[in-house]
Amino acid sequence: MCGIIGYTGSANAVPKITKGLEVLEYRGYDSVGIAARTSDGVTTVKCRGRIGSLEEKLERNPIENCTCAIGHTRWATHGGPSDVNAHPHRAGRVVLVHNGIIENYKVLKEEMMKKEVTFLSETDTEVAAAVLNDCYAETGDPMTAIRQATAKMKGSYAFGILFDEFPGEVWAVRTGSPLILAKGQDGYYLASDMTALLPFTKEYYCLEEGQLAHLTPTSAVLYGSDENPKVPDWSITAMTPESAQKGGFKHFMLKEIFEQPEAIMKSVSPRIVDGLPNFSADGITADFWRQVKNIQIVACGSAMHAGLVGGRLLEEIAGVPTSSYIASEFRYHPPLAVDGTLVVVISQSGETADTLAALRYAKESGLPTVSIVNAVGTTIAREADRCVYTYAGPEIAVATTKGYCTQVSVLYMMAAAIAHATGRIDDTEARDLARSIAEDAPKAVLDMLERSEELRQMSARLAAREHIFYIGRGLDYAMSQEGALKLKEISYIHCEAYAAGELKHGTISLIEEGTPVIAITTEAALYDKTESNVREVRSRGAYVIMLCREDAPNPETSADEVIYLPTKSTAASLFAAMTAVQMLAYETADRLDLDVDRPRNLAKSVTVE
Ligand code: AGP
Numbered sequence: 200m201c202g203i204i205g206y207t208g209s210a211n212a213v214p215k216i217t218k219g220l221e222v223l224e225y226r227g228y229d230s231v232g233i234a235a236r237t238s239d240g241v242t243t244v245k246c247r248g249r250i251g252s253l254e255e256k257l258e259r260n261p262i263e264n265c266t267c268a269i270g271h272t273r274w275a276t277h278g279g280p281s282d283v284n285a286h287p288h289r290a291g292r293v294v295l296v297h298n299g300i301i302e303n304y305k306v307l308k309e310e311m312m313k314k315e316v317t318f319l320s321e322t323d324t325e326v327a328a329a330v331l332n333d334c335y336a337e338t339g340d341p342m343t344a345i346r347q348a349t350a351k352m353k354g355s356y357a358f359g360i361l362f363d364e365f366p367g368e369v370w371a372v373r374t375g376s377p378l379i380l381a382k383g384q385d386g387y388y389l390a391s392d393m394t395a396l397l398p399f400t401k402e403y404y405c406l407e408e409g410q411l412a413h414l415t416p417t418s419a420v421l422y423g424s425d426e427n428p429k430v431p432d433w434s435i436t437a438m439t440p441e442s443a444q445k446g447g448f449k450h451f452m453l454k455e456i457f458e459q460p461e462a463i464m465k466s467v468s469p470r471i472v473d474g475l476p477n478f479s480a481d482g483i484t485a486d487f488w489r490q491v492k493n494i495q496i497v498a499c500g501s502a503m504h505a506g507l508v509g510g511r512l513l514e515e516i517a518g519v520p521t522s523s524y525i526a527s528e529f530r531y532h533p534p535l536a537v538d539g540t541l542v543v544v545i546s547q548s549g550e551t552a553d554t555l556a557a558l559r560y561a562k563e564s565g566l567p568t569v570s571i572v573n574a575v576g577t578t579i580a581r582e583a584d585r586c587v588y589t590y591a592g593p594e595i596a597v598a599t600t601k602g603y604c605t606q607v608s609v610l611y612m613m614a615a616a617i618a619h620a621t622g623r624i625d626d627t628e629a630r631d632l633a634r635s636i637a638e639d640a641p642k643a644v645l646d647m648l649e650r651s652e653e654l655r656q657m658s659a660r661l662a663a664r665e666h667i668f669y670i671g672r673g674l675d676y677a678m679s680q681e682g683a684l685k686l687k688e689i690s691y692i693h694c695e696a697y698a699a700g701e702l703k704h705g706t707i708s709l710i711e712e713g714t715p716v717i718a719i720t721t722e723a724a725l726y727d728k729t730e731s732n733v734r735e736v737r738s739r740g741a742y743v744i745m746l747c748r749e750d751a752p753n754p755e756t757s758a759d760e761v762i763y764l765p766t767k768s769t770a771a772s773l774f775a776a777m778t779a780v781q782m783l784a785y786e787t788a789d790r791l792d793l794d795v796d797r798p799r800n801l802a803k804s805v806t807v808e
């Protein structure tokens with residue numbers, strides 16, 4: 200949603216803040232700012248635009264002798280992108296940066312205005328600063344003021360805070376939005392996620408819900424619901440600065456697509472013991488699986504699409520009734536929870552507010568929960584009863600690829616594990632399934648990536664169009680959903696996924712001469728049906744690109760272009776198709792010279808509902 204960062208120590212703070220903000224820009228980039236503590240007090244520099252705009256301001260008017268600062272890069276919620284709405288926000292003796300949303304900010308704003316407080320911006324954050332300053336004016340104590348102020352707030356927040364009377368000190372508090380502390384050789388840091396701090400240190404601590412932190416140049420102290428201070432239990436991250444950089448690729452998205460083979464292997468191999476699917480390392484035993492009679496998958500966006508694909512695999516392989524729900528809808532139409540219901544929430548970032556809210560609803564309803572998360576130590580990972588991590592590594596591009604891909608691979612392995620635990624498949628079948636996921640899938644991705652030039656050529660037929668359709672049946676319809684989202688979110692071309700058999704019931708009226716239709720047909724049993732749907736649209740002028748198995752009967756007679764998929768296993772054809780739709784989206788957006796890694800209007804992690 201937004202990115203916040205802070206530092207206090209013995210080194211020059213300003214370059215640390217700006218360097219960290221460059222990494223955090225993927226969380227939101229419509230405005231940016233820094234509050235720097237010097238002997239003259241706290242200087243705030245902020246503006247609409249990306250980090251480069253702030254750096255230009257700082258070059259013109261450098262901030263000298265600063266060893267304590269906080270910074271922010273914004274994805275607008277309350278109040279559009281503007282200099283005045285940019286963070287940090289000052290109110291009286293308090294300056295803060297905020298990630299999240301204060302849901303009751305209007306009520307609090309009215310209360311402050313009755314106290315003669317005036318506001319410059321349209322943001323909920325400035326209201327939070329005013330409430331905090333009001334409490335601070337009464338108590339004079341930062342920690343007490345933070346406790347009193349946050350007790351008045353509803354919603355989600357991660358704050359980095361400076362108080363005028365406490366030079367060199369930074370306070371932090373989090374509820375509902377992520378916040379990391381870190382310990383460096385030259386001081387202490389806070390940030391929305393660890394990737395921003397990798398250039399400085401590998402020692403980190405994830406603040407827990409409701410936890411407060413007090414940073415000085417030589418110390419970091421935590422305060423929980425009680426008053427007892429404690430020192431963070433520091434962990435060492437496995438990430439490296441390089442893993443958060445592009446590694447020679449033109450875009451993070453392309454790098455992350457190419458990382459998929461390794462990401463799949465890292466994500467599934469911990470779940471294979473003696474060749475058999477096994478989630479005991481995640482605290483999930485065969486007995487646990489045997490109790491599962493019904494699965495509700497809940498997620499947003501691409502994670503939801505991974506759930507659609509995984510849900511079909513769970514039903515087809517494990518025979519467990521599985522439904523997938525959009526997280527923001529889940530609470531308002533809660534599905535009937537029969538005995539043996541398991542709720543599986545999926546989130547790459549582990550901080551998506553809609554998904555977190557659905558998880559909390561499921562837990563309040565007394566349902567067992569498992570989360571599938573990529574970002575280690577995040578809220579969704581920690582609040583679910585059990586967490587199955589995808590080990591895809593940091594995903595920087597806003598459009599997820601390896602995050603989605605590894606979510607599908609883990610769901611695939613879960614289906615194999617459940618089928619084996621319930622005796623639906625024997626050891627031999629289970630071993631073969633596990634092998635296909637761990638070996639055929641990565642190889643299929645690699646082989647498809649070797650055909651990148653072919654896919655780039657195809658993107659020429661897509662880039663100039665206004666409307667594009669994906670069609671498929673069964674598992675392929677589920678896959679089409681992600682293909683459509685990937686394409687539209689980075690190329691800005693309207694793209695829709697449609698059940699192949701449903702198109703003729705109305706929407707086919709939108710097909711015009713040259714309208715691209717991308718047909719996915721990995722399921723051999725459904726090929727003929729989808730092929731006839733292809734003929735229907737082609738006879739009305741559509742330009743058809745068909746993804747089909749190498750053994751499909753004469754696809755060239757019905758499609759304009761064909762992308763052949765391996766037939767070695769379902770996993771092979773599925774992951775090949777997945778890679779093809781990702782590359783078609785990437786190549787189309789790149790051909791249009793768009794900002795592939797940071798598409799307009801989007802953010803990597805949407806931590807507001
Ligand atoms: C993916 O390309 C999109 N950027 C978006 O749909 C994303 O999948 C969704 O916001 C869910 O994010 P999460 O996996 O971090 O919860």
